[in-house]
Amino acid sequence: MIPGAFEYHRPGSVDEAVTLLTQHGDEGRVVAGGHSLIPMMKLRLAVPTHLIDLGSVADLKDIKAVGPVIEIGAMTTQHDLIASDLLAGACPILREVALTIADPQVRYCGTVGGNVANGDPGNDMPAVMQCLDASFLLRGPKGDRQVTARAFYEAAYFTARADDEILTSISIPAPATGHGYAYEKLKRKVGDYAIAAAAVVLTMEGGTCKNAAVALTNVGDTPIYVEAAGTSLVGTPVDDGVIAKAVAAAKAAAQPAADMRGPKEYRAHAAGVMVDRAIKRALARAKG
Amino acid sequence: MNKTAVKMTVNGQAVEGKAEPRLLLIHFLRDELGLTGPHVGCETSHCGACTVDLDGKSVKSCTVFAVQAEGANITTVEGMANADGSLSALQEGFMQEHGLQCGYCTPGMIMRAHRLLQENPNPSEAEIRMGIAGNLCRCTGYQNIVKAVRYAADKLNGQREAAE
Numbered sequence A: 001m002i003p004g005a006f007e008y009h010r011p012g013s014v015d016e017a018v019t020l021l022t023q024h025g026d027e028g029r030v031v032a033g034g035h036s037l038i039p040m041m042k043l044r045l046a047v048p049t050h051l052i053d054l055g056s057v058a059d060l061k062d063i064k065a066v067g068p069v070i071e072i073g074a075m076t077t078q079h080d081l082i083a084s085d086l087l088a089g090a091c092p093i094l095r096e097v098a099l100t101i102a103d104p105q106v107r108y109c110g111t112v113g114g115n116v117a118n119g120d121p122g123n124d125m126p127a128v129m130q131c132l133d134a135s136f137l138l139r140g141p142k143g144d145r146q147v148t149a150r151a152f153y154e155a156a157y158f159t160a161r162a163d164d165e166i167l168t169s170i171s172i173p174a175p176a177t178g179h180g181y182a183y184e185k186l187k188r189k190v191g192d193y194a195i196a197a198a199a200v201v202l203t204m205e206g207g208t209c210k211n212a213a214v215a216l217t218n219v220g221d222t223p224i225y226v227e228a229a230g231t232s233l234v235g236t237p238v239d240d241g242v243i244a245k246a247v248a249a250a251k252a253a254a255q256p257a258a259d260m261r262g263p264k265e266y267r268a269h270a271a272g273v274m275v276d277r278a279i280k281r282a283l284a285r286a287k288g
Numbered sequence B: 001m002n003k004t005a006v007k008m009t010v011n012g013q014a015v016e017g018k019a020e021p022r023l024l025l026i027h028f029l030r031d032e033l034g035l036t037g038p039h040v041g042c043e044t045s046h047c048g049a050c051t052v053d054l055d056g057k058s059v060k061s062c063t064v065f066a067v068q069a070e071g072a073n074i075t076t077v078e079g080m081a082n083a084d085g086s087l088s089a090l091q092e093g094f095m096q097e098h099g100l101q102c103g104y105c106t107p108g109m110i111m112r113a114h115r116l117l118q119e120n121p122n123p124s125e126a127e128i129r130m131g132i133a134g135n136l137c138r139c140t141g142y143q144n145i146v147k148a149v150r151y152a153a154d155k156l157n158g159q160r161e162a163a164e
């Protein structure tokens, strides 16, 4: 369990980090909280020869509201998300999901930027970011660009981020006041990745659903935004018949692999159950 | 790969050592500094036996490189006793409540519980259980560990009240 040898860099700014990444190409890798990368390095599934630590880069660790948008710096830890009063008021699903990730020690280190940039289908934040229609801000040698969470994930460990780009922050359009939300995650034990999980955010007005989004974790190579599940709820009172339609849409979109968490059929079924529970809990929380 | 100098404060003492960048903090503490309180259990970031306090956070020292801890302030179980050498409330709690059997998980449990009580001085049973969810114990069934943490919380709260 000893990682391969590497040279360690500790840049003080994002631009310096981008320069290092550009210099070292394939051999370079940034480390944020290290709680996905270091375990992979110990197994030699990752063998970067230049490790670029973002730990001393200033300005990547804050949570702020900029008009109707919530901006979260990439190096904000899961522990910070749980402790944030701003998020508890404006976007409480992030606290709910962070609490389902790993254990307290891992949450003190693991960052939201690392969780969404990693590209592991087991990570919980990506589906939630798709559900919230978040965008990721990337900085590379040619400057900044934004990619939506819904367009970011290409395959397991392949994302729209180029090798020489750093994810600097996440922008989330603040969900409407009074929105309902839930993250339902089925797992074998604390600290386990999901057998299946579902994120739901919806808004009700006068007993009718105004908008709704549904996304799934760990039932495919990437997180899955199930547009059809959301649209089947919109314009309805979200009664049991409509919920069943959304569940069917989610199950049809799920493409789980069989693994030690169970056979495909079981995991697709579990995804449906998670969507059902998440919609009902979101509905109970929604005002209007 | 060349070794680089690493400086940090461990249990209140400034220390300096040499580390290859790939050296994990757990090995730096145990092999370079001779602090064998933090244990290597799983080596895969799951068991928490290697937990130390690093700049006010509980971290699994098998999942941090020593070079990342440059300049950090670290406490291991060796730094937990009171200044006069007597056992701290948590250590006493583990003794009184029979919170250990083989003792392998204990240094990690104590370091994690230490930070938990700093953040939440009066945790419920459920909060203690979730608070130590990253620490595995193969012996006790956790019941007495939870009691030990509660013992320490009561003792520390009593001392705080008496001081007020």
Ligand SMILES: Cc1cc2nc3c(=O)[nH]c(=O)nc-3n(C[C@H](O)[C@H](O)[C@H](O)COP(=O)(O)OP(=O)(O)OC[C@H]3O[C@@H](n4cnc5c(N)ncnc54)[C@H](O)[C@@H]3O)c2cc1C
Pocket (backbone or CB within 6 Å): A029, A030, A031, A032, A033, A034, A035, A036, A037, A038, A039, A054, A074, A075, A100, A101, A102, A103, A106, A109, A110, A111, A112, A113, A114, A115, A117, A118, A122, A123, A124, A125, A165, A166, A167, A168, A191, A192, A193, A194, B044, B045, B046
């Ligand atoms: C025991 C255990 C249980 C876990 N359980 C869960 C779980 O249930 N759910 C879950 O979601 N996660 C889980 N994790 C993973 C944990 O949440 C990680 O911390 C997280 O996935 C990655 O964040 P990090 O900051 O540690 O990233 P790192 O490990 O530092 O990096 C991960 C990857 O992302 C890249 N990267 C990181 N930051 C950036 C950036 N700013 N720009 C560009 N690339 C970047 C790195 O190069 C690397 O390839 C678990 C981890 C452990 C050890």
Ligand code: FES
Pocket (backbone or CB within 6 Å): B039, B040, B041, B042, B043, B044, B045, B046, B047, B048, B049, B050, B051, B060, B061, B062, B063
């Ligand atoms: S040895 Fe570090 S978590 Fe088990």
Ligand code: FES
Pocket (backbone or CB within 6 Å): B099, B100, B101, B102, B103, B104, B105, B106, B136, B137, B138, B139, B140
């Ligand atoms: S006392 Fe033996 S592992 Fe906990």
